[in-house]
Amino acid sequence: MALSEAILVCLTDRPMSGYDLAKTFDASIGFFWRASHQQIYRELGKLREKGFVKSQEIAQSGKPNRIVHTITPAGAEAVKVWSSKPGRMPSVKDELFVKFYALGSVDMDALKDHLTIRIDQHQTKLSKYRKIQDRYYSGEDQSLNHAGKRIILEMGIKEETSRIEWLQAAMFEITKLEQAGN
């Protein structure tokens, strides 16, 4: 499982609380590996048991105390071991395809609506990526870590752009089918 590694990778950048991690997953690494805050808290517990992170409570007046997690040398080692092994193909699960597979049994107007929604969602994602790219990745930072994040943003932008294109092509095709009177 790569959730634990994704967390360790985040903690390599800087020590974080579970809350910080949840926000990071929402805003950057989570574009490529989704996780909810409950998953993150549970996984942090496991990482602590394995000795891959150290956790220390920091008292805050007023707000609840923060528990800040730091990656240990054993954790860094675990990241290295993981990164040297090839991962598995991401498993596809897309309801929209299944609906197309059953085109004869679905309501065509509803399907067109769903297609429109999906295109919108991908466009939202795309503009989010572009904003981040403009804000943080148009500069001159040449470090490896920065370069890696720049590259996945570029990949994400290409992925979303092509998705939008072929979803629009699919929309065109089913509209044509409808007009043909099937």
Added chain:
Amino acid sequence: MALSEAILVCLTDRPMSGYDLAKTFDASIGFFWRASHQQIYRELGKLREKGFVKSQEIAQSGKPNRIVHTITPAGAEAVKVWSSKPGRMPSVKDELFVKFYALGSVDMDALKDHLTIRIDQHQTKLSKYRKIQDRYYSGEDQSLNHAGKRIILEMGIKEETSRIEWLQAAMFEITKLEQAGN
């Protein structure tokens, strides 16, 4: 959950045994909704309980008996209800991205190997899609069900093609980074 619907959709084409379904998931609908045989058998049990499929055992001499599942009117109705509701965005989980996110902490040669493997896997998928397209979807069948399957094949081909392109672009970029001596 759409696994149950994916199964029902398959059974709309023709009655099948669990084994047939597992093979169908391996060879066609599973390109867009992966499922193992254990998942399928368990789900078939649930569908039977709900009355969405009827199952009848067919004696076979020698081989173990086949249990053939047929969709019921209630099952067909369930497909309709499901298809009218918008699905959720497929959740992304790709280790390769996570490795790029941690570019400073991973072994670059290993990462390049993994990239090569992934490009190969997508190329394999692509040529599988193209073969199916040539064999079954280059003809004149104008039925809706046929058209839907043709469209998802086209979408799949576009998806894989663009994936291969940007994975190669990523390979080019990290090679460039390496040569720059970072």
Added chain:
DNA sequence: TGTGTTTATGCAACGAATTGCATATTCTGA
């Protein structure tokens, strides 16, 4: 003064998915 949002953490229950095992027979090739 109250309502809602943000920060901050976590349990409990359930449902989904994976992994490993188990059985039993036919057919194919070495």
Added chain:
DNA sequence: TCAGAATATGCAATTCGTTGCATAAACACA
């Protein structure tokens, strides 16, 4: 003739993921 693949089904255990709930305080706004 013997090994192994393909056909055919399924249980059990574990892990992963989601949903709903719970707590607790600061702060912004109306």
